Amino acid sequence: xxxxxxxxxxxxxxxxxxxxxxxxxxxxxxxxxxxxxxxxxxxxxxxxxxxxxxxxxxxxxxxxxxxxxxxxxxxxxxxxxxxxxxxxxxxx
Numbered sequence: 001x002x003x004x005x006x007x008x009x010x011x012x013x014x015x016x017x018x019x020x021x022x023x024x025x026x027x028x029x030x031x032x033x034x035x036x037x038x039x040x041x042x043x044x045x046x047x048x049x050x051x052x053x054x055x056x057x058x059x060x061x062x063x064x065x066x067x068x069x070x071x072x073x074x075x076x077x078x079x080x081x082x083x084x085x086x087x088x089x090x091x092x
Contacts, residue, residue, distance in 0.1 A: 012040035
């Protein structure tokens with residue numbers, strides 16, 4: 001079954017683009033069939049239905065009905081492998 005991952009940042013442009021590429025490659029390399037959707041953090045609440053995971057580059061303003069991870073590691077370069085594993089674990 002195809003999974004859906006929402007990748008969100010403040011504007012839905014810069015940092016989420018970097019994270020989208022990282023997540024897409026991670027999922028492909030691990031044989032996980034998923035669609036990665038880039039959006040603004042303000043859009044997450046309305047897009048969470050049908051999604052399986054949120055990966056955000058910013059502080060999440062609320063709680064959601066699906067798991068959410070902060071992708072700071074992909075921006076700083078510290079803890080990337082641990083975040084990779086968390087994403088894989090949530091989608092397997």
